[in-house]
Amino acid sequence: MENMINLTIDGVAVSVPEGSTVLEAARAAHINIPTLCYLKDVQQIGACRLCLVEIEKQRGLPAACVMPVAEGMVVRTNTPALREQRRVNLELLLASHNRECTSCVRSENCELQALCREYGVKEYPFDGAKKETYVDEVSPCVIRDNSKCINCRRCIAACNDVQQIGAIGVSKRGFKTKIGPIFDFSLAQTPCVNCGQCIVACPVGALRERESIDDVWAAIGNPDKYVVVQPAPAVRASIGEEFGLPMGVAQTGKLAAALRRLGFDKVFDTNFGADLTIMEEGNELIERLTKGGALPMITSCSPGWISYCEKFFPEFIPNLSSCKSPHEMEGAMVKSYFAEKMGIDPKSIVVVSVMPCTAKKYEAARPELSNNGMQDVDYVLTVRELARMIKQAGIDFAKLPDEGFDAMLGESTGAADIFGATGGVMEAALRTVYAKVTGKELDKVEFDVVRGTEGVKEASIDLNGTVVNVAVAHGTANAKKVLEAVKNGEKNYHFIEVMCCPGGCVTGGGQPIVSSKDLQYVDLKKVRAQALYNEDAGKALRKSHENPAIKALYDTYLGEVGGHKAHKLLHTTYSQKDKYYC
Amino acid sequence: MALTPEQIAVKTEELKAFIAEHKDMPGPLMPIMQFAQESFGYLSLENMIIIADSLGIPVTEVYGVATFYAQFSLTPKGDNIISVCQGTACYVKGGAQVLARVEKELGITSNETTEDGKFTIQDTRCLGCCGLAPVMTINEDVYGKLTADMIPAILAKY
Incomplete structure (x- = not known):
């Protein structure tokens, strides 16, 4: 039994576990203390001075996010003096802030803007020197605009502490304090793996994705182009949030309808590519287990993870599955199989992927991921960009009817839906590998042991006498733990799933941004994953090898799973990359 | 003088040995950085x-630590280190104008090094000879009772 501490906040009696902070206690009692630098599970450093409170018998105004509760403590969060001090602190932040809110991508979803509104900031009494500003636009995925940075350091905590990448930090001091890479490098010159976790951690508009919206509109508007779109599994889990629909409810039907109304010529589904990935990756695993090859085999769907492996653990490159990621497989099939069947010149086809991910933008441009001089995927949009396009097009998303994806490359099984959650690729693979190895179908398709948001999950799966040891890691810090255990010989796995982002793609760097305040009350990783598990549970077919469209693809075009043609179109290579490019 | 590749190789080994010796002590970062700064400049x-x-x-x-403290430099120091005192006495006697002239002549600002690697201007407070204010040192040479006009001739000697 945890030791409970009793205190009074704004006259309300509150009881919380020992070790809680005043902020946590207040939020547990639904008293909202404002914050900027605080982000649950990511950072609490008491730097922004917004969460100031008054505590009886204590001097000064302590920061609630770092102040531990004590028995009998009497806290006030809402006095005239506090409101005044918080407003002044906001005004001080605004003094050097780039206030071009109307053209800022985070307008209406900016924590600073929301607080200024709440606290009635009406003028800029401290208008003085502006910070030295620069915009880093070199990275194919992440853009940094320091003129909007408020030095809250949430991006650094996400990069350094959560992901343990260390691409950005704080340099200099005082007014010259700067957040960013060392030596004014671009992010593209650093160990950055493009995961975008800094973007979803940023309370303001200092970090954003490189937009491809204009390019996609231009392609749609070009009569000579045949434009095909495909959304990733995790997109259906979150897109509704952008339009005020409840969290944790998949909007697959409305998503397909919206994409069709945007003017795409074909609305396919990366889910098909996910089923296809399982066919190839499952086969690759069985080959490595039976005929030899680098073990443990590690999944290759997550481009942030691939970059991390190439930069931080190049010795594991032979262990990576050679499979392209699902949307790359889908793109390759659009420009070969689909083009051939439909008699369309593949050069006129433009493939657009909607992804929960910023790293997919880098991946799409990798020279290895092409065929006959054409990139498999031409443009990648994040979920946020797609939402902007839907709004620009005047589509009332919430009122759309449910529609389906187009045939040939749009059919999928439940195994594909769960790709977006940590453990999902593993579970989908096990469903098919079990059938291939044992010749029997599973009675119960759910592998509960690889579900959930624990950092590292392990299981031993009995495939008719052959025991396969598997591990699932999400977030690069957990990946590092697993890889080091393998390297030191402490662990002996056959198959590892790694997703770069904590929680997997459902909480990827291209997903809708949820404010620090809302994150206090919702476990985003679990809620969005549940949307995908519900999709899976609702499908008649839940194993990739049962997808009839996949069978048709192999029967009429690719030939054998893992065969020559499949290898040419669906597999790729990796290479060691430097952490710093000068 | 810029370090030769051989010197760098030797100093790098020395740095690694120093790190090995100190990495397990509490707060090893600052002493290790100071060693590297001292050794490589x-x-x-x-x-x-x-x-x-x-x-x-x-x-x-x-x-972050290197840019927080003035004692660390991110660029190699020039062959000649110029310190123009900005302490109280020198400041009131026109030290700021002297520094401005040095900066203008060399085309760099304080704590920077000229492109040819010849001069570095170093942030300086009191040099301890206020009677000579405003004062400047270049390496071991002391120049006192300066005016801005005297700077070009002095720099020309180096």
Whole structure:
């Protein structure tokens, strides 16, 4: 039994576990203390001075996010003096802030803007020197605009502490304090793996994705182009949030309808590519287990993870599955199989992927991921960009009817839906590998042991006498733990799933941004994953090898799973990359 | 003088040995950075990576410390180190104008090094000879009772 501490906040009696902070206690009692630098599970450093409170018998105004509760403590969060001090602190932040809110991508979803509104900031009494500003636009995925940075350091905590990448930090001091890479490098010159976790951690508009919206509109508007779109599994889990629909409810039907109304010529589904990935990756695993090859085999769907492996653990490159990621497989099939069947010149086809991910933008441009001089995927949009396009097009998303994806490359099984959650690729693979190895179908398709948001999950799966040891890691810090255990010989796995982002793609760097305040009350990783598990549970077919469209693809075009043609179109290579490019 | 590749190789080994000796003591970062600064005259990216990797911390953290404290330099120091005193006595006697002239003549600002590697201007407070204010030193040479007009001729000697 945890030791409970009793205190009074704004006259309300509150009881919380020992070790809680005043902020946590207040939020547990639904008293909202404002914050900027605080982000649950990511950072609490008491730097922004917004969460100031008054505590009886204590001097000064302590920061609630770092102040531990004590028995009998009497806290006030809402006095005239506090409101005044918080407003002044906001005004001080605004003094050097780039206030071009109307053209800022985070307008209406900016924590600073929301607080200024709440606290009635009406003028800029401290208008003085502006910070030295620069915009880093070199990275194919992440853009940094320091003129909007408020030095809250949430991006650094996400990069350094959560992901343990260390691409950005704080340099200099005082007014010259700067957040960013060392030596004014671009992010593209650093160990950055493009995961975008800094973007979803940023309370303001200092970090954003490189937009491809204009390019996609231009392609749609070009009569000579045949434009095909495909959304990733995790997109259906979150897109509704952008339009005020409840969290944790998949909007697959409305998503397909919206994409069709945007003017795409074909609305396919990366889910098909996910089923296809399982066919190839499952086969690759069985080959490595039976005929030899680098073990443990590690999944290759997550481009942030691939970059991390190439930069931080190049010795594991032979262990990576050679499979392209699902949307790359889908793109390759659009420009070969689909083009051939439909008699369309593949050069006129433009493939657009909607992804929960910023790293997919880098991946799409990798020279290895092409065929006959054409990139498999031409443009990648994040979920946020797609939402902007839907709004620009005047589509009332919430009122759309449910529609389906187009045939040939749009059919999928439940195994594909769960790709977006940590453990999902593993579970989908096990469903098919079990059938291939044992010749029997599973009675119960759910592998509960690889579900959930624990950092590292392990299981031993009995495939008719052959025991396969598997591990699932999400977030690069957990990946590092697993890889080091393998390297030191402490662990002996056959198959590892790694997703770069904590929680997997459902909480990827291209997903809708949820404010620090809302994150206090919702476990985003679990809620969005549940949307995908519900999709899976609702499908008649839940194993990739049962997808009839996949069978048709192999029967009429690719030939054998893992065969020559499949290898040419669906597999790729990796290479060691430097952490710093000068 | 710029270090030769051989000197760099020797000093790098010395740095690694120093790190090995000190990495397990409490708060090893500052003494290790000071050693590298002292030995190389500045903190190169290569050395910051060596320090970060051996302490298991991101390079950004080493860089953050290096840019926080004035004692660290990120660029090699020039052959001649110029210190124009900005202490109280020199300041009231026109030290700021002297510094401004040095900066203008060399085309760099304080704590920078000229492109040819010849001069570095170093942030300086009191040099301890206020009777000579405003005062400037270049290496071991002391120049006192300066006016801005005297600067070009002095710099020309180096």
